[in-house]
Amino acid sequence: MSEHRERTTDTGEPPDRADRVDSATEAFVAHRNLLFTVAYEMLGSAADAEDVLQETWLRWVGVELDTVRDQRAYLVRIVTRQALDRLRALRRRKESYVGPWLPEPLLTAPDVADDVELAESVSMAMLLVLETLTPTERAVFVLREVFDLEYGEIAEAVDKTPAAVRQIAHRARAHVAARRPRGAVSAADTRDALQAFQRAIETGDLQSLLDILAPDVVALSDGGGIKHALPRPILGAAKVVRLLATGWYKRGTGMSVEPVQINGGPALLVRLDGELDGVLAVRVENGRVTGLYHVRNPEKLSRIERETTVTR
Incomplete structure (x- = not known):
């Protein structure tokens, strides 16, 4: 009687598993820059944003992609939840930070300045304003005002009802408006x-x-x-x-x-x-x-x- 053996790929994984990983990797890479930006705007730290992306990948690779209707929205939801967890931990860490805290600076391409809203959202001044929000307010503000997500999508990401998200967004906008830099310049x-x-x-x-x-x-x-x-x-x-x-x-x-x-x-x-x-x-x-x-x-x-x- 011949022994049945499961066919594997060169990596030693079953073909269907390897295909799923390849598909997950392709989707993750396609949205990676967006996911990094979301995490960075929530955290003000590129190092922590990279850690959040790693955690997001580990969760994403285990998702059954056939059940995902909108991969971008799903990935944003994962990265937001991971960033919220990290943000709460960072707040405790900043309490013991020696001296004043500023966001981690990023060398950005010249074309970033052409997108006025994006440039303002990642500016040192705006990131310092966002530091004055609660973690949930910060997540809602970033996802709504910067990335223009629908309230329903944001609600899934922060585990709130759409009605609650609307109220949080209104409160966060008012808070930021009172403290944000006065306006764009040519x-x-x-x-x-x-x-x-x-x-x-x-x-x-x-x-x-x-x-x-x-x-x-x-x-x-x-x-x-x-x-x-x-x-x-x-x-x-x-x-x-x-x-x-x-x-x-x-x-x-x-x-x-x-x-x-x-x-x-x-x-x-x-x-x-x-x-x-x-x-x-x-x-x-x-x-x-x-x-x-x-x-x-x-x-x-x-x-x-x-x-x-x-x-x-």
Whole structure:
């Protein structure tokens, strides 16, 4: 009597199992950039977003794809639930974070700035506003306002009723509207302001620096307890000029700056003696610099040397 053996592929898996994995992989890869963007906007951390994507993949590969009507919506639901779990854990971790916390900066492609809503949603300023929401409010706001999901889809992702999601969305919108940056600025104005700011930094021209800063400019920095950083925000042009002239970076210290796009907006990469020392993201409104977000924590600079794709 011959022995029955199950046919396998080169990987040692049964053909139907291998086919399912291939189909799952194809769908996951097709939506990966979107899923990363959802997770990053909810968490403000690329490293944690990548962990969430790994967890999402492990759950997705076990799903019977024949039962899934909309693969994109299903994947977004998985990644949202995983990100919510991670966000709640992150909140506890941030309570013990040394010094002020800023989002992990991403080097983004120039075309991100062309999508004004996407660029604003991943900006350092907006991510800091989103930090003031509850985890569920943040998830609902991101999925509705940034990715334009229907209330029913969001309800499935956050385990709420559609009616409850509508109320949460209304509350989150009002909260964000009261705190969000005042509005978009043209690409030309942004470019001109960054160039003027860079020249003032490089030349040490304090008057030019004062001219390009808005009177109510705010500066924040994040060293994570590893690098020196501001213990609290600095508010006002005169104080920020003094900080830039005598505190953060001084001329003659081997400093060089390079204009880049960080989180869809203008920024400078700062190097000391050729070594990356930090990222200085710049918020521009009405042709003047209104916000400076200085990330020096080396654990948050690992993605600065390569471009990260964010998309809707």
